[in-house]
Amino acid sequence: MVKLAFGVLRNEGLVIGRQGKGVFVRDDAAPAPxxxxxxxxxxxxxxxxxxxxxxxxxxxxxxx
Structure with a gap:
């Protein structure tokens, strides 16, 4: 479930995955509509x- 959630967030451009580091919220991410x-x-x-x-x-x- 968590991987799926991260995938959705990544597809929406809200997070960035760093190999071996983790998943991070983008600084320039637009707020949710x-x-x-x-x-x-x-x-x-x-x-x-x-x-x-x-x-x-x-x-x-x-x-x-």
Whole structure:
């Protein structure tokens, strides 16, 4: 998991890896952007899907 996280940060240009030294935050790294409307929409969709899944699971357990 940690390697994956460092990979994401490296791809976003926020950290620099130094062979044999470690991974370091870039001095000139831009701050993270604020949450966008798209992210809020994704979260709302996930909440909706979770509610729908709970309903389906409840219906399936009633049918047993």
């Amino acid at each position: 604020p949450a966008s409307d798209e992210l809020a929409e994704i979260r709302a969709t996930l909440r909706d899907l979770s509610a729908r899944l709970e309903k389906v699971e409840a219906e399936l357990s009633e049918g047993k």
